[in-house]
Amino acid sequence: MASPEPTVRRRKPESKDSSASExxxxxxxxxxxxxxxxxxxxxxxxxxxxxxxxxxxxxxxxxxxYDGWNIALDIVRVVSFLFLASCGLSYLVSNGETFFWGMSNPPKYLTKAYYKELIRGPLYLTPSELALYDGTDPNLPIYLAINWTIYDVSSNPRTYGPGGSYHYFAGCDAARAYVTGCFAEDRSPDMRGVEEMYLPLDDPNVDKHWSRQDLRELKTKEREEALKKVHDGLKHWVDFFAKSDKYRRVGYVKMPKGWPGTEPRRPLCETAAKGRKVRKIPGAKEE
CATH class of the missing domain: 1.20.5 (Single alpha-helices involved in coiled-coils or other helix-helix interfaces)
Structure with a gap:
């Protein structure tokens, strides 16, 4: 008798309802x-x-x-700060003279004339034109010149104005007088012969101690030293005005063509000539 065939179980297919539910x-x-x-x-x-x-x-x-009162308060704060800052800056610039910019001699960069001159450029005045600015006319500034450079010294009228101790220097180029000290006689920029005030006097009794050649060389050396003293003496005053905060440079002097050859040579003024001494004998003791 044949054995029965094994039965295979098949998985029951899922229904459409279950898939739809998922x-x-x-x-x-x-x-x-x-x-x-x-x-x-x-x-x-x-x-x-x-x-x-x-x-x-x-x-x-x-x-x-934030209403109008707060705005007004902020304005007061800003104005107060600016006022205090201005006072402090004025005190520093004036070296403790004032808090309110009322300086008797303000720096040149705080004056209107300084900026006008920057726009206008330097002045070029002849000696006759420069003479008008000697302080006698109250409507004109006070100018002086040294070594052909003109400076405005109006900030110091007591010194350079009429009656001042240095009024001789106003309205002219008196470079020679700065070295010789002869204010009235040497109101000129002609420096020819000024070195003689530093040269020793010739004396035959003293000069015989040198040979002609040695004496010639000695005189050459003495003149070189004298010229240097003149240069240094004039340079001192040139630098004084050039570096001053009170006096500003405004222009230059126009000298005539051919000057100074067009004028006679000036003699040494009496005050300067008195300072000359006899040449010292070699080995002699100073008195």
């Missing part, structure tokens, strides 16, 4: 997640909304509080 469940889960995220966003938006409203309300309150 799809519906997945859609529900997706909808649930989306609804949850929407709720979360709404909650977050609701939570943030009051804060922004609060910030806006605070800003509005601050704007309301």
């Amino acid at each position: 799809t519906e469940q997945a859609l529900k889960r997706v909808q649930t997640l989306s609804s949850d995220s929407d709720d979360t966003k709404k909650k977050t938006a609701v939570q943030k909304q009051p804060k922004s409203k609060k910030k806006k309300s605070k800003a509005a309150e601050e704007e309301d509080d």
Whole structure:
């Protein structure tokens, strides 16, 4: 008798209803997640909304509080600061003279004339034109020149104006007088022969102690030293005016063509000539 064939179990196919139910469940889960995220966003938006409203309300309150009185107070603070800063700067610039810019001799960069001269450029005056600025005319400034450079000394009328101790220097180039000390006689820029005031006098009884060649070389050396003294003496005053904060440079003197050859050579003034001494004998003791 034949044995029965083994039976094979087949998996029961899923019904269409079960697959549809799973799809519906997945859609529900997706909808649930989306609804949850929407709720979360709404909650977050609701939570943030009051804060922004609060910030806006605070800003509005601050704007309301900042009224005209506060603006006026800020203006007073700024003006007060500028006033105190101006006083401090005036004290520093005037070296402690004033807090309110009322300096008797303000620096040249604080005067209107200084900036007018920068725009206008330097003046070029002849000696006759320069003579008009000697302080006798109250409507004109006081000018003096040294080594052909003109300076405005109007800030010191007691010294350079009429009756002043250095009025001789006003209205002219008196470079020679600065070295010789002869204010009235040497109101000229002609420096020819000024070195003689530093040269020793010739004396045959003294000069015989040198040979002719040695004496010639000695005189050459003495003249070189004398010329250097003249140069240094004039340079001292040239630098004094050039570096001064009180006196500003305004221009230059126009000398005639061919000057100084057009004028006679000036003799050494009496005061300068008195300072000359006899040449010292070699090895002699100083008296």
